[in-house]
Amino acid sequence: MKFFHLSDLHIGLKLLGRDLMEDQVHILNQIAELARREQPDAILIAGDIYDKPVPSAEAVAAFDGFIASLAGAVPDAELMLVSGNHDAGSRALPELREALCACGYAITDERVVQDAGRNYVIIQAEPGKADYSQKQTVVGPVLLERMPPELLPYAQFRLRVAKKALSGAEASGDAAQIAPLAQEIEIWQEVLACLQR
Numbered sequence: 092m093k094f095f096h097l098s099d100l101h102i103g104l105k106l107l108g109r110d111l112m113e114d115q116v117h118i119l120n121q122i123a124e125l126a127r128r129e130q131p132d133a134i135l136i137a138g139d140i141y142d143k144p145v146p147s148a149e150a151v152a153a154f155d156g157f158i159a160s161l162a163g164a165v166p167d168a169e170l171m172l173v174s175g176n177h178d179a180g181s182r183a184l185p186e187l188r189e190a191l192c193a194c195g196y197a198i199t200d201e202r203v204v205q206d207a208g209r210n211y212v213i214i215q216a217e218p219g220k221a222d223y224s225q226k227q228t229v230v231g232p233v234l235l236e237r238m239p240p241e242l243l244p245y246a247q248f249r250l251r252v253a254k255k256a257l258s259g260a261e262a263s264g265d266a267a268q269i270a271p272l273a274q275e276i277e278i279w280q281e282v283l284a285c286l287q288r
Contacts, residue, residue, distance in 0.1 A: 097134070097136045098137035103149065132168060136172050141186075166195075167218060169216070170217070172187060174187075188228050198214055198232050230278060238282075246286060
């Protein structure tokens with residue numbers, strides 16, 4: 092069995108005022124080409140996928156393009172994603188789930204792992220069609236179905252992060268983020284109500 096392991100992509104990173112997006116896209120394209128040549132059975136992408144908890148549209152587009160390239164290069168490979176501390180923000184994991192779905196992957200397993208006071212989500216996906224609701228995209232289709240006990244502290248954390256992000260969006264006048272964040276808050280409140288019964 093052949094694996095590819097990637098980590099700390101930090102897509103969207105600006106280093107000393109220099110935008111690295113062009114370089115990052117170039118490297119992601121090289122990885123997709125290497126995957127095409129080597130045909131790994133599985134690809135593990137360990138966090139930090141994005142550099143910021145709320146990734147820019149450009150960073151999301153770069154990762155979406157990378158996942159689409161991988162799907163074309165190795166259509167039978169299993170894909171595993173592990174969130175990192177930079178991916179813990181309100182929109183990072185829903186964006187990852189949407190990208191997987193759009194590129195022909197179905198999420199087959201999800202787990203919340205807690206380590207040193209941090210919550211990490213492990214997502215496993217296989218080639219296949221999936222159509223997730225907004226609630227499934229935010230929480231995770233497998234997590235929502237199973238409602239494991241470790242989802243409770245994670246849901247509490249995600250609710251706090253979403254509220255903080257909404258407060259920041261309102262303060263900065265970022266109208267494009269306000270409605271999605273408000274909807275995410277409602278979803279997490281509903282999940283918490285179910286978990287606390």
